[in-house]
Amino acid sequence: MTHPSLNAELTRANSIVSPVELAFDAAEYDRRLGVLREAMRAAGVDVAVITAPDTMAWLHGYRTRWYRQHTSTSLPPAQCTVVHANDDVYFMIEAGYHLDVVAANSVVPEIRPLPSSFEEEVTLAEYVAFLEHEFRREGWEGATVGIERWSCIPSPAVANVVEGMLESIGCKIVDTTIPFRSARSKKSAAEVEKIELAQRACDAGILALQAGATREMTELEGWALYTSGMVAAGGEPAALHETVATGTSLSGLHRLSGRTPLGASYLFHPDAAAAYDGYHARATRPLVFGTAPAEDVSNAAVQAESFEVFAEHAVPGTPWRHVQEKLREHYRSAGLEPAGAGYELGVTVAPADWVGEFSWSIDTKTDAVIEAGMVMNYETWSTVVIVDTFVFEETGPRFLSSLPRTVLEVA
Numbered sequence: 001m002t003h004p005s006l007n008a009e010l011t012r013a014n015s016i017v018s019p020v021e022l023a024f025d026a027a028e029y030d031r032r033l034g035v036l037r038e039a040m041r042a043a044g045v046d047v048a049v050i051t052a053p054d055t056m057a058w059l060h061g062y063r064t065r066w067y068r069q070h071t072s073t074s075l076p077p078a079q080c081t082v083v084h085a086n087d088d089v090y091f092m093i094e095a096g097y098h099l100d101v102v103a104a105n106s107v108v109p110e111i112r113p114l115p116s117s118f119e120e121e122v123t124l125a126e127y128v129a130f131l132e133h134e135f136r137r138e139g140w141e142g143a144t145v146g147i148e149r150w151s152c153i154p155s156p157a158v159a160n161v162v163e164g165m166l167e168s169i170g171c172k173i174v175d176t177t178i179p180f181r182s183a184r185s186k187k188s189a190a191e192v193e194k195i196e197l198a199q200r201a202c203d204a205g206i207l208a209l210q211a212g213a214t215r216e217m218t219e220l221e222g223w224a225l226y227t228s229g230m231v232a233a234g235g236e237p238a239a240l241h242e243t244v245a246t247g248t249s250l251s252g253l254h255r256l257s258g259r260t261p262l263g264a265s266y267l268f269h270p271d272a273a274a275a276y277d278g279y280h281a282r283a284t285r286p287l288v289f290g291t292a293p294a295e296d297v298s299n300a301a302v303q304a305e306s307f308e309v310f311a312e313h314a315v316p317g318t319p320w321r322h323v324q325e326k327l328r329e330h331y332r333s334a335g336l337e338p339a340g341a342g343y344e345l346g347v348t349v350a351p352a353d354w355v356g357e358f359s360w361s362i363d364t365k366t367d368a369v370i371e372a373g374m375v376m377n378y379e380t381w382s383t384v385v386i387v388d389t390f391v392f393e394e395t396g397p398r399f400l401s402s403l404p405r406t407v408l409e410v411a
Helices: 005-011 026-042 053-060 098-105 126-138 154-168 178-185 189-212 218-234 293-312 320-333
Strands: 047-050 081-082 089-094 110-115 144-147 172-175 243-244 269-277 279-284 287-288 340-343 359-361 375-381 383-395 395-400 408-410
Touching: 026 081, 026 178, 047 053, 053 098, 081 126, 089 126, 098 110, 110 126, 126 154, 144 154, 154 172, 154 189, 189 218, 189 269, 189 279, 189 375, 189 383, 189 408, 218 243, 218 269, 269 383, 293 320, 293 383, 293 395, 320 359, 320 395, 359 408
Parallel strands: 047 144, 089 110, 144 172, 287 408
Antiparallel strands: 047 081, 081 089, 243 269, 269 279, 269 287, 279 383, 340 359, 340 375, 375 383, 383 395
């Protein structure tokens, strides 16, 4: 039975039937729901309590800028999507004042709002009690429940209380992180289209940086220049801070852009990504002021050739270890240490990592086989770093960036 104080909010929430910012049509979201339910049944799960923002975005479109990932203890993460594997029951729990946000970009068929307001936030105890009430209301005591334990949301403190409550009503907990991530690893044509748009924006941002960078400009100013060009081309900021970093250190690309002038070194990199409706694409190119040193040009040429080696051998159905061996042979024949890696890309919601579930490197030991439909990046490095995004099609990888794989000179 619904809490009396929620009746008005439920009526209002469920009367909002025209989402206005959907990334995909209803048929695409229906397909995903079917894929998720199939994964649930394969994992022996009756009910899924979905808390990962990227899973919710993939399943029904919901994205926001505040998931209470690292807030105070008085503002616990208090949103989730609940799906039954066989019945039609499928709803989202969110704060009452977020109902319009959910309705604006989600196709979730039912919202069950928490009794909260901007003046009086829901407590952890109230959130867990509400979730328990909904489980008992549906008769799910003793169900096998799928939880995404590798999600950063909710925090361990909240997750422990939620799982304790579920166990107290006889439920069995199953970690469904891998099944749920695997369910969305193969991209539909509609998803690939979003990633292609993200790639165009990413490329445009790098070209804007190449055209406008000066030696006196700081890394942060270079980052702003990249971001402006990327957004002007239709992109969105990535889930991680896209960095512009001086120097030749690969690890330097993992730091934030700072106030160091770009001219402090002859070389700098935009380690870039862009998103479109949450779908990410990546590109990195080395940039130099003036004429590129011969060694960097030579190294970049070897790395560029490795993309051709990758394209020749990375065909669906081929074991990854075969591709890795061919890449090692290529680098060693050129007198360079083998250096290459990649990982899955797709929908990601900030604040989070754009790195997907599957990853590999030249030296990774894996029995995995290449599958069509996955979108990944390929990274190579020496004194310079080159990164591209590709989609595995039936005939092999199709790289998405239009940028030349060489050192880009800045006038």
